[in-house]
Amino acid sequence: MSFLSNIIGAFGHGGFVMWIIFAGQIVSIAIIIERVFALYLSRAVNSKKIARDFEEDIKKGKLESVIAKAQSLAKSGNSTGKAILAGAVAAQNRGGSDEIQSKMDEVLLSEASILEKRTGFLAAIGNIGTLAGLLGTIIGLIDSFAAVANVNAMEKAALLSQGISMAMYATAYGLLVAIPALVMFAVLQNRANSLTEDLNQSALMVYNWLTYSYEPVTRKAPRTKELNM
Numbered sequence: 001m002s003f004l005s006n007i008i009g010a011f012g013h014g015g016f017v018m019w020i021i022f023a024g025q026i027v028s029i030a031i032i033i034e035r036v037f038a039l040y041l042s043r044a045v046n047s048k049k050i051a052r053d054f055e056e057d058i059k060k061g062k063l064e065s066v067i068a069k070a071q072s073l074a075k076s077g078n079s080t081g082k083a084i085l086a087g088a089v090a091a092q093n094r095g096g097s098d099e100i101q102s103k104m105d106e107v108l109l110s111e112a113s114i115l116e117k118r119t120g121f122l123a124a125i126g127n128i129g130t131l132a133g134l135l136g137t138i139i140g141l142i143d144s145f146a147a148v149a150n151v152n153a154m155e156k157a158a159l160l161s162q163g164i165s166m167a168m169y170a171t172a173y174g175l176l177v178a179i180p181a182l183v184m185f186a187v188l189q190n191r192a193n194s195l196t197e198d199l200n201q202s203a204l205m206v207y208n209w210l211t212y213s214y215e216p217v218t219r220k221a222p223r224t225k226e227l228n229m
Helices: 002-014 016-041 047-059 063-075 079-092 096-116 120-147 153-213 217-228
Strands: none
Touching (some): 002 016, 016 153, 047 063, 047 153, 063 079, 079 096, 079 153, 096 153
16 A cells, blocks of 8 residues: 555656656556457457358358358458458459459458557557656656755755655556556457457458359350350
8 A cells, every 4th residue: 555655645746747657547448448348358269160151152152141141240240241241242243353352351451450459559658658657757856856955964865865765656657557558468469460360361261262163254254255156
């Protein structure tokens, strides 16, 4: 409790810098809670499993069934469903492998940005918290030395040690905010990378199935002419 009490007392000694660190702490906590919900509670690393549920229908040419199932998933915000829907619609329109890939890549890029959204702010808050803590300490030290400039030698040592002690709490508070922010940045970034990799692998599986089963119109047209001849 004494540590927390000293941190609170350091708000007066550290000045506005302590409030900057406090604001960063509030923002980092909000981001961590939102990202944990978005990346852990709302999503799972199961994109490949979902994709395999579409394999049979794709290979049998049941694109209407594929699109219907993918639309149902996409409406619930499922990233795999969105990617499969984009690829299946492109295949149904006979756009060919290039169009299927471009449509699916568009969805994958969009979903990757959603997965990584706001996580980068945690690294920035961690760095700012550390630097702000150092700045608060320096300001506190300056104030401490200025305060003891005109006092007698007997009081100077006591006042100076007390002032330095309080000033150091600014650095301690900055690190207290920075360390959890940086740790959670690494954890959340790793989770986002895992989800993105899983999504990309499942999309590649679906892309291979679609392009193996469906050819573009430009390839089929010459064959039609040959048959007519």
